[in-house]
Structures are given as structure tokens and as C-alpha cells.
Amino acid sequence: MLHQFKLIVPLLATLPVVASTSPKPAAIATIKNAKGAVIGTATFAPTPQGLKVNVQVQGLNPGTHMIHLHEFGKCEPPDFMSAGRHFDPEGGHGKPKHGDHGGKKPAGDLPNLQVQQDGTGKLEAILPKLTVGNDNFSVLKQGGTAIVIHAGADGKSNVPGLDYKARIACGVVTRS
Numbered sequence: 001m002l003h004q005f006k007l008i009v010p011l012l013a014t015l016p017v018v019a020s021t022s023p024k025p026a027a028i029a030t031i032k033n034a035k036g037a038v039i040g041t042a043t044f045a046p047t048p049q050g051l052k053v054n055v056q057v058q059g060l061n062p063g064t065h066m067i068h069l070h071e072f073g074k075c076e077p078p079d080f081m082s083a084g085r086h087f088d089p090e091g092g093h094g095k096p097k098h099g100d101h102g103g104k105k106p107a108g109d110l111p112n113l114q115v116q117q118d119g120t121g122k123l124e125a126i127l128p129k130l131t132v133g134n135d136n137f138s139v140l141k142q143g144g145t146a147i148v149i150h151a152g153a154d155g156k157s158n159v160p161g162l163d164y165k166a167r168i169a170c171g172v173v174t175r176s
Contacts (some may be wrong), residue, residue: 024045025043025044025045025054025176026044026045026046026132026140026175026176027043027044027132027139027140027173027174027175027176028041028042028043028044028173028174028176029041029042029044029146029147029171029172029173029174030171030172031055031057031147031149031169031170031171032075032077032169032170032171033059033077033168033169034077034078034079034080034168034169035077036077037059039057039058039059039060039169040055040056040057040058040121040169040171041055041056041171042054042055042056042147042171042173043176044132044139044173045132046131046132047126049126049128050126050127050128050129050130051126051127051128051130051131051132051139052124052125052126053110053123053124053125053126053127054122054123054124055067055110055113055121055122055123055124055147056120056121056122057113057115057120057121057122057149057169058119058120058121059119060115060119060120060121060149060158060168060169061115061119061151061158061159062115062116062117062118062119062158063114063115063152063153063156063158064112064113064114064115064152064153064154064156064158065112065113065114065115065121065149065150065151065152065153065158065168066112066113066149066150066152066153066164066165067110067111067112067113067123067147067148067149067150068086068087068106068108068109068110068147068148068150069086069087069108069109069110069127069130069139069145069146069147069148069173070083070084070085070086070087070108070145070146070147070148070170071083071084071085071086071087071088071108071143071145072084072143072144072145072146073143073144073145073146073172073173073174074144074146074172075146075170075171075172077170079166079167080146080148080167080169080170081167083146083148083167083170086106086108086109087106087107087108087130087139087145088106088107088108089107089129089130089136089137089141090106090107090129107127107129107130107137108127108130108139108145110123110125110127111123111125112153112154113149115158132175139173140173140174140175144172144173144174145172145173146170146171146172146173147170147171147173148167148169148170149167149168149169149170150164150165150166150167150168151163151164151165151166151167151168152164152165
């Protein structure tokens, strides 16, 4: 019996170790504020359920912030309007008022980001319709996409003097 144990231990030592079951990010965005300071990152990784998005930020005003993927890979400060409207490859977004999508949520809308009192926030979400492929649903599409953080959510701004819909940070999504 002792001889069998001696054979198993060296065999186990040669097996490969798997470090993590998290999908490897296929895309990344460095998120900057209007002054050009880096305030966070977003990573994008394909999963069987859809595109997994992980966002980590610091240096933001505490409270709830809207966060969305926008239709163009441009982040020109100070207002980041260069990012365009919400990324909606299914169309039908039209030109509605912010938050009014004709009853449907665009594919690039993320849950609100909760920022703690210390200015940090984390968000993890699955966007079931989006990809990092070569299709219209890809965050790496021709012309790119951007991730945009707004001053607040639900009609309440966390940034004095700004409307809650104001764009306060932006990052262009690129292949990692």
C-alpha cells in the first residue's frame, strides 16, 4: 500500500495547475475623466451566456451612476458627446429622450454603477447579445464603441452643478 502512495504523489506534482476559471478578457477600456485622468478600467470577455463586463473605478462622486456602451469609439472631453448614442445594434433606438427606448433596453445598457463613499465602485454584468467578434453586435465593431459613465441616475446627480445625464467619464473599447 505504501508503494502505491509513493507513485501517486510524484504523478500529482506533474499535473498542470489551472489558475482561474474566469474568462480571459478579449477587450479593455481605460476610463478617463474630462481632465484626462485615468479613473478606471472595463474588461470584456466572451462567455457562453454573453459578453461579461467587469468595471472598476476610483475617484468618482459617491452614489448611483448610469453606465452604458455608446456607439462610437471616441472619447473627446469635456462632454464625451463624441461617443454618440447608446450602442444598439438591433436598431430602433431612434432619437428618443435619454432613458426612453420605446419599451426596450439597448443591448449596450449596463446596470447602474454604485460608487462607495471612498469613490470606488465595481460592476460585473453579462450582456447576452453582445460579442467581441466580427459582427454588428461586437463591441470591437468598425468605428469602435465606448463605455460612458454619467453624473448620476434616476433623475439624481451626484456631481454638483451637473445634470444626472451628463457624461463624466469615457473609455474607448479596444482589443486586449
